[in-house]
Amino acid sequence: MESSRDTFVKDKKTVLIVDDTPDNLSLLHELLKDNYHVKAAVNGVIALNIINKGGIDIILLDVMMPEMDGYEVCRRVKADDEICDIPIIFLTAKTSIDDETMGFDLGAADYLSKPISPPLLLARVKTHLEIKASKDYLKNQNILLENEVKRRTQEVVNIQNVTITAMANLAETRDPETGFHIKRTQIYMKLLATQLSHKEHYREMLTPAYIEQLFTSAPLHDIGKVGISDSILLKPGKLTKEEFDTMKTHAYLGFKSLDTAEKHMDQSDTFLHIAKDIAHYHHEKWDGSGYPDGLVGEAIPLSARMMAIADVYDALISKRVYKDAMTHETALDIIKEGKGNHFDPELIEAFLEVEDDFYEVASKYRDEN
Template sequence: MNEAGIGTILIVDDEEELKFVLCAHLRHAGYHVFTASNGAEAIETARREQPDVVVMDVNMPVMDGLTATRRLKEDPATAHIPVIMLTARTRTEDLVRGLEAGAQEYLAKPFDMLEILARVRTVHRLATSRRQIEELNRRLESEVREKTHRLQVLYDYMRSLNQATTRDEILDLIVRCARDATGSERISLMMADNSGESLICERALGIERSLVRRIRVGAGEGVAGRVFQSGKTVVAKTVCDEDKSSGRYAYTSDTFLSTPLVTASLASHGEVLGVLNVTEKAAPSTFSEHEIECIRSIADAGAIALNHLERRRRLQESVLVLLRTIGRLSEYRDDETSLHLERVARYARLLAQRLLDDGAFRGQINEEFIEMIELAAPMHDIGKIGIPDDVLTKPGALTDEEFDLMKTHTEIGFRVLSMAMEGTGGGAPLLQMCSDIAYAHHERYDGRGYPRGLSADEIPLAARIVALADAYDAITSVRRYKEAASHEQAVERIRKDSGKHFDPVIVRAFLDGDRQFDEIRRRHADRESRLEAVGV
C-alpha cells in the first residue's frame, strides 16, 4: 500500500495503449501503479512490490494470464493478492477457467472504465478488510497464546508455592515466575530489613552481583520505597513519568534507570513485606494490563506464601515447646534443668536427615518426616508420668519387679496418645508418630526388646531412629547409678550393637555423622548438678 493509503495496483497487459489508459485512470483515482507486459514479469513484480490488486490480461506472450494467476496463488508470498482478469473471451467455460485459476473478478473486453475502477475499489476494499481481519485474528491468537502461557506459569507457580518449605524457595519462585510470565530481563525482589525501615535486595536477575549487594532503599525513597510505604502498585512507561496522580513515576537511582517498569508490593494481612520490580521487557513495548495484573498476582501470592510460612514456623515452634513441655512432665519430679529431650529431638532430626541424604528408606523419609520426628521425639518417655516416684527416682539399681513396672511406661504412653488420637478421628500423623515412638522405642532390632518383642521392620521407623538417639544420650549423660561415658565410648557401644539393638542402616548413618552428634552433645550439655532419672 502506498503512503497515501489508497493502494497499489499492478497492471499486466501486452497492449501498451490499454495499459496506458488504465494507468492514467487509476493514478487519477489516487492509486500507485506498476505495470508488466506478460505473466512472467507479473510474477516477479508481484513478489517484489506486493501490490494490493493485480489487473491481469489473459492472452499475453511468454506466459498467459491464467498460468500467471495460478503461479501467484501457489506462491505463499503472493497467494493473498486478489486478481481481476481481463479477456475478450466471454464464454462460460472461459469464465470458469479464470475463476478456477484463482481470479476474484472476471471482466470482458471491451469494458467501461468506470466499471473497472468500481471493481478495483471493491476488490481492494474486500482484500483490505480480509487482511485487517487476518491481522486481528493473528493478534487475538497471539494474545490468547500469551495469556494462556501466563496463566500456565501462574498455575505452576501456585503449585510450587504450596510445596515450598523455605523462605529461599519462595523468593526464588517469585523472581522466576515474574521472568517467565512477562519475558522481562531485569527483575529485583527487595525485602524489608529487620527494622522495617529499609528495603534490601535479596533476589535479582539482570543486575550485576556487585550492585545487588549495595542496593538498599529507605521507606518512602524512590519508587520502591514509595510502593513499600503505600502498598500500591506503580507503573512507569518512561524515565520521565512523574504523574503522581495517575500512580506512574520515574524510577531512577544509582543502580536503575530502565522502563517500562512495574513495581508491586508484597502485602499480606495488612503488612507489606517487600516489593517486586519488573522491567526491561524482551519485546519493546509497555506492560499490558494483563501483565500488570499478573505481576500483582505473583507478588500477592508470594506474600501470602511467606506469611503462611512464618505462621507455620511460629506454630511449629509453639508445638515443639508444647510437646517438650508435655514430655518433660515425666522428668519434672526429678530435675527441670535437663536438656535430654532437646538433645534427643536434635539427634533424631540429624539421623533422619542423613538417612534422607543417603537415599535410605526411600518413600518413607521426606522433609515432612524430618520435621515431625523432631516434634515427636520428646514424647518418647511421656508414659513415665504413670510410674511411681519411688521407682522413677530410685537412686540405686531396680529390682526385677521394679524394672517390670518401669517397662510399662511404653504402654502407658501408648494409651495416653491413643486416646488423644481418638479425639482427632485418627487423622493426625504427628500424634501417630508420637504414639509409635512412645510404644516402640525400647524394642530391639533382634526382637529381644519390649513391650511386644518386635524385630527389624516390624518396629516403626521413627521408633528405630529415636531408639538410637535416646541410647546415645543415655550413654553420654550422667545417671544416678553411673558417670557419663565419652562420645568415643558411645560410638563403640552403638557400633557393637548394630543388628542387635539397632537397625544397621541407622547405625551406619550415625557412624557417618557421629561428630555432629558430639557437637550437639557439647552445645546442649546439662548443668553439672543434673542427676538423671533411671533410663530404661
C-alpha cells in the same frame, strides 16, 4: 499543601516509546504527554537500560530497529522475572499474520499497525494499563494472603513446639538429673536421620520434611514416664522384676496419651503419628527381645529404631541416680556390641559415621552446664 493537580501528575503512568525514527517518537510523545509520563529510546539497547532502572508501566515498541529488533527486546523483557509483567504493544509496519503471531508468542499484549490511529492507540494504552493495574492488585492480594497464611501457619507451629516442649519437660522434671536429655536426643535424631537420608534405601522416606517431623517428635519419646511412680522412677538401686515390669509400661502409656491427643485432632497423618511410634517402640530390639511387643527387625518403625540408638547413647554418657556417666568411647563400644541384636545394623553403620557429631552435641549440652 498538595494540590489535586500535583496528585494527578504524581499518579501518572509512565510510557516508554522505543523507535529508531525521531518523527515517530515526536508524534507519539505529542499523543501521550497530556495523560502520561513519556520516556523515549532510539534503539533496543537503550530501551533495556531504561526498563531495568524501573518505573516503566507500559512499552510501545517498534519491531524493525538496528542493533536489536523489537522482537529481541520483547524476548529479553519477558525472560526477566523483575520486568516481565510490563505490557508491550508492538507498533510496526509489518502486518503479516506470521509477524503478529511471533509478537504474541513472545508475550506482547497487543500489536498495532503503522500508520498509527491516535484514538486506537490511546484506547489500547488505557486498556492495557487498566488490565495491568488489575493484575497487580490481584498479585498484591495474593502476596498478602500468602504472607497471612505463612504467619498463621508459623503460629500453629510455634504453639505445637511450645506444647511439645512443655509436655516433654513435664516428664523430664520427674527426674532432676536428665537436664539437656531432650535437646540432645532431638539433635541426635536429626543427625542420624540426615546421615541415613544419603543412603539409597532411606532416601525416599527421609525427606527434609520428614526429618523435621522426627526432630519435632523426638522430645515426646518418654512422655509415658509421667505415669510411673517416683519410688520406681527415682530408685537409686536395681529395680525388682515387678518394678521393672511397671517401668516398661511407660512405653504404652506414652503411646496411649499421644494416640488420644491425635484422635482429638481428627487426623492420622500428623507429627503425633511419628511421636506415637517413637514413644511406643523405642525400647524394642532388633532381635525381638525388647518391649512392649517384642517386634523383630524392620517390623520396628524406623523412627523408633533411630530413637533406640539416640536414647541409649545418651543414657550411657549421662549420670543417672543409679549410675555414673560413661565416656564417649565406652558408650561406642557398648553400642557396637549391640549391633544386630539390640540395634539395626545399618543404623549402627550410619551412627558410627557421625559419632564425632554425637560427641560434639554431648559435650556442648552437658548436664552440668
